[in-house]
Amino acid sequence: MDDAGTIRVTRALRAASLLLACCAIAIFAFRSLAGPLWLDELLTMTLVQADSLPRLWSGIIAGIDGNPPLYLTAAWLIVHAMPRAVSSVAALELTNLALTMAATIALYRVSRRAASATACWIGTFLFAALNDNLIHIAVELRTYALYFFMAALAVLFQQRLIERHRPRDVAALALLYAGLTLAHTFGIVYVGCIALAGGLSQPQDGWPHWRRIAVAVIPAIVVLAAWMPFFVQQSAVGRPYMWVGPPGLPDLLESLFASKLSMWIAIVELGCLASAAVAGLRRGGLQLRTVFSDPAWQPLRYLALVLIGISGFTLAAWTVSVALFPLFVPRYFTPQLIVGFALxxxxxxxxTRLARQRLEDPASLAVYAAVVPPLLLSAVMLSRDPFHNDVPCSNSAGTAFETGFVNGDMPVIAESPHVFLPRATYANHREAYRFPLDWDVVLNYPERARGNAVDYNIMRSLQKWGPMPAVMPTEDIVRNFPQFLAIEQSGRAWFHNLRTTRDVVAEKLGATDDQSCTLWKVTSVQPRR
Known part of the structure; x- marks a missing residue:
């Protein structure tokens, strides 16, 4: 077969394989819709049901959501534009999936500046098949798919600006940088990483080059300055103490590799690349001076600087969190996915270069590359269990452990919002569940559950914003309900504080297999004498 015939066959195989992979992704997405939402996703859905954008924004500023407003604003517009017959959850999950796929395509486009089409094709499917973090952000109703999308597009359009120097590229990049800033609190840091990488990758262009980048960055700085007063109000939910504790090494590894399998694959890849680089240096095949100065190497320099900036920020944030002030949560560093893609x-x-050197028929490589990676992704998607969040305080069957005791004849007090909000959404007697507000628990038990303060402040804001009458002060619960059921969780302190400060008569009805959650029937609560 001649080269033209090989190209035609390869294109046809790629199209068919891509269609198959898209069908597998669609099946996985459809299966994921059946799962229950977890606390943060339920807060997202509560906010997007607001009757107006100003009301939505007031909920964001009150700290019910802890991110800048771009994602929830877009989600509100999507939900309210859809017919009522269309599930809001399905619409937003499909939107997040589309954003994640578009971000991956953008990374493919920018990687084509530095690698062959075959390598980019194979690498893209490996990335989609092997990175659990990518799947998580695609199906989770949170800002992280948009965060990744904005970061990936910013990387692509910064390179386009370097190549084309057109005003329209400056304008597009300015919008993307502003969007990245409004997608997540750390977005402005990635704006700096990408812009600085773009500037340093082509220093010989001088002041005009830096001026174009500065013009693109200025709107992001303006947006950040405008958002800061609201961010201060929003951050009040973390007082008097934050829920984030000092991170461990597993938190860093989760940000970098997503899973143990991904970590070992990355180690193998890094080992192969390092050995190839050493061999190239020994042969004298790598002219470092040319790499650092030749305009033809600019895309590679740019991508390398972007990766160094992103990874450097992740490592610096983890180090600061360990040594000084905890702020490290793996999902906050979602753009780290770009590093995994590049690897x-x-x-x-x-x-592919090695295969072309050793294969007798290099054309066969293109055919295999067109088929095998999409088939791998399809197999992974069809065999993977959807990411359904585990039901908190569940029994061996995976359902709420207290279900057999809840008949709707008395309230059920859940001392954690992670239990309360899912139960109040999905339980058979959802109207029976209550969440207790108790400031004494926040003040007296900061080490028992670091989330006490954030939980209290978010639920109090939700009570006022909703309104949500199921969120009640402890005094109202004790006064209004002579008897009630209480779900006590290890690490939580409301029921413990109730028994410490009052005379409580309670009967233990049941517990989870690991004894982390216990159901009590409270028949009397009296002031302690």
């Missing part, structure tokens, strides 16, 4: 591309580029 797959670099490894596949090395692998």
């Amino acid at each position: 797959h591309i670099a490894f596949c580029e090395w692998l």
Whole structure:
């Protein structure tokens, strides 16, 4: 077969394989819709049901959601534009899936500046098949799919600005930088990483080059300055203490690799690339001076600087969190996915070059590459269990452990919002569940559950914003309900504080298998004498 015939066959195989992979992704997404939402997703859905945008924004500023307003504003517009017959959850999950796929395509486009089409094709499917974090952000009703999308597009359009120097590219990049800033609190840091990488990758262009980048960055700085007063109000939910504790090494590894399998694959890839680089240096095949100065190497310099900036920020934030002030939560560093993507591309580029040198029929490589990676992704998607969040305080069957005791004849007090809000949404007697507000618990038990303060402040804001009458002060619960059921959780303190400060008569009805959750029937609560 001649080269033209090989190209035609390869394109046809790619199209068919891509269609198959898209069908597998669609099946996985459909299966994911059946799962219950967890606390933060339920807060998202509560906010997007607001009757107006100003009301939505008031809920965001009150701290019910802890991110800038871009994602929830877009989600509100989507939900309220859809017919009522369309599920809001399905619409937002499909939107997040589309954003994640678009971000991956953007990374493919920018990687084509530095790697072959075959390597980028294989690497893209490996990234989608092997990175659990990518799947998580695609199906979770949170800002992180938009966060990743904005970061990926910013990387692409910064490179386009360097190549084209057009005013329209400056305008597009300015919008993306502003969007990245409004997608997540840490977005402005990634704006700086990408812009600085773009500037340093082509220093010989001088002041005009830096001026274009500065013009693109200025709107992000303005947006950040405008958002800061509201951010201060929003951050009040973390007083008097934050829920984030000092991170461990597993938190860092989760940000970098997503899973143990991903970590070992990355180690193998890094080892192969390092050995290839050492061999190239020994042969004298790598002219470092040319790499650092030749305009032809600019895309590679740019991507390398972006990866160094992103990884450097992740490592610096983890170090600061361990040594000084805890702020490290793996999902806050979602753009770290770009580093994982680039590693797959670099490894596949090395692998394809090696294969072309050793295969007797290099054309067969293109055919195999067109078919095998999409089939791998399809197999992974069809065999993977959807990411359904575990039901908190569940029995061996995975359902709420207290279900057999709840008949709707007395209230059920859940001392954690992680239990309360899912139960108040999905339980058979959802109207029976209550959440207790108790400031004494926040003040007296900061080490028992670091989330006490945030939980109290968010639920109090939700009570006022909703309104949500099921969120009640402890005094009202004790006064209004002579008897009630209480779900006590290890690490939580409301029921413990109730028994410490009052005379409580309670009977233990049941517990989870691991004894982390206990159901009590309270028949009397009297002031302690």
